[in-house]
Amino acid sequence: MNSDSSPYPDCGPQSLPPSRMAPLGMLLLMASCFTFCLSRENPKEFALTKPKKSSTKETERKETKAEEELDTGVLEVFHPTHEWQALRPGQAVPAGSHVRLNLQTGAREAKLQYKDKFQNNLKGLKKGKRLDINTNTYTSQDLKSALAKLKEGAEMESSKEDKARQAEVKRLFRPIEELKKDFDELNVVIETDMQIMVRLITKFNSSSSSLEEKIAALFDLEYYVHQMDNAQDLLSFGGLQVVINGLNSTEPLVKEYAAFVLGAAFSSNPKVQVEAIEGGALQKLLVILATEQPLTVKKKVLFALCSLLRHFPYAQQQFLKLGGLQVLRTLVQEKDTEVLAVRVVTLLYDLVTEKMFAEEEAELTQDTSPEKLQQYRQVHLLPGLREQGWCEITTHLLALPEHDAREKVLQTLGALLATCRDQYRQDPELSRMLAGLQAEYQALATLELQDGEHEGYFQELLGSITRLLKELR
Known part of the structure; x- marks a missing residue:
């Protein structure tokens, strides 16, 4: 066989046919061009290697740096x-x-x-x-x-203020132990109100005390018994009875200041009022008012009597039984006792209205059984005033020149109107006096209105007079 007839004549290198050589060459050329292009580009953008871990830490470090720059900016x-x-x-x-x-x-x-x-x-x-x-x-x-x-x-600043406040408190208020120590060095003893009152009563009741010392003791005692608790403490050691007994003194000053202390102790203090009635204070006060005494003494005694009777219906009952209205009638009819007359009329007005308000309150609450209301109903004050001639007495007191005194009398006339209506209508002098007062206060009320006072004092007095005249027609 010759070489032309066989495609593989021997085992050496082979050569491809021309028809297959052309595609292979094209592939080789394209590969060369691609490799050349890759070598010319940015390696970071086209690197196929695995990213390094340090890039994350670097990013965090940059962010922290940016925040610090922002913070300090x-x-x-x-x-x-x-x-x-x-x-x-x-x-x-x-x-x-x-x-x-x-x-x-x-x-x-x-x-x-x-x-x-x-x-x-x-x-x-x-x-x-x-x-x-x-x-x-x-x-x-x-x-x-x-x-x-x-x-x-x-x-x-707060610390300074606290220290300053503490220093101020320490300066103003000292511990009681320190005060006692200082007082001991000065031979001064700290006394309670109770101890002071015991000492004052002892001085007043001592036979060795002079008149000046007794008066000074009563004067100081009056200051303490204004307090309700102190007035009640006065009962615990018998001090109230000692003062009541002082009303029997032959010295007018002792009577005057004893009544002064009693009036302060009685005021709005039911417990003390009850003890005073049981201790005979009411009888002693009425005796002084019914006998010849200096005007200053009767003023203080009348003050004590008013404090004892107000808001105490049982004392009012005893007052009527002991003839208190007769004593007061004699007192206001004495010469140069106009100031006492006004106080008496004020007391009677208070007692009449006090009972009236108690009954009205019972009607509103529909409660007719309270013990105090039953006591008020046993106080027959209005019939006693009519029997003792107080309708005429109050009428004559309208002649007093002071506006305040007239106001008190007009109030009392109004309170007694239901009881004394007939006597008022039959008294021509009363109508004449009311007409004169109406004209006087009409002029004064007109001046008040001109000054811009639409609810003045004289207008109120004029209203009281007008109402009385209307009721008496």
Whole structure:
């Protein structure tokens, strides 16, 4: 066989047919071009190697550095008002501001939280140390430093105020042990009110005490018995009875000041009033009023009698039984006793209206069984006043010149109107006096109206007179 007839004549290198050589060459050319292009491009963008772990740490380090740069940079200060304002990125918000997130716009907003609080913070900052910072821009570190100094200054100020307050309290109030020690050195003994009253009663009741010492003891005692508890403590050691017995003294001054003490002790103190009635105080007071005594003594005794009778229906019953109305009638008819007459008329008016109010209150509450109301119903004051001639007595007292005295008499005439209506109508002198007073107070009331007083004193008196005249027609 020759070489042309066989495609593989021997076992050496073979050569490809021309039809297969062309595609292979094209492939080799394309591979060469691709390799050349890759070698010319940026290796970072087309590297096929695995990323290194250090890139994440580097990114975090860069972010931290950026935050530090932002933190230490100069921040624009936001100036808050009382209205909400949007915050721009990077603005520093002063202390005392109220910051919120607007859910509709997604923006942060700020305003002054409380005007007074913000002003107080500014005042506190002014009181503190001076801050060497720019008034237009602040760094975040400046703001932190300012807040720390503000807090420190407030604490120091509060501490100073507390110390000053404690020092002032220590100066004004000293411990009782220290006071006792100082008083012991001065031979001074601290006494309670009870001990003082015992000492004063002892001095007053001592036969060795002079008149001046007894009067001084009663004068000091009156100051203490104004207090309800002290007046009741006076009963515990028999001091009230000692003072009541002082009404029997032959010295007018002792009677006067003893009555002065009793009047203060009786006032609005039912427990003391009961003990006084049982101790015979009412009889002794009436005896002094019915006998010849200086006017100053009768003034104090009448004061004690009024304190004993007011709001105490049982004492009022005893007063009527002992002839108290006769005693008072004689008293107001004495010469130069006009001041006593006004006080007596005021007492009678108070007793009449007091009983009237008690009955009206019982009607409103529909309660007719209280013990005090039953006692008031046993006080037959109005019939006694009519029998003793008080209708005429009060009428004559209208001649008193003082406006205050006339006011008291007009009030009493009104309170006695239901009982004394017939006597008032039959008394021509009363009608004449009321007409004269009406003309006088009409002129005075007109002057009040001209001065702009629409509810003046004289207008009230004129109204009382007009009502009386209308009732008596």
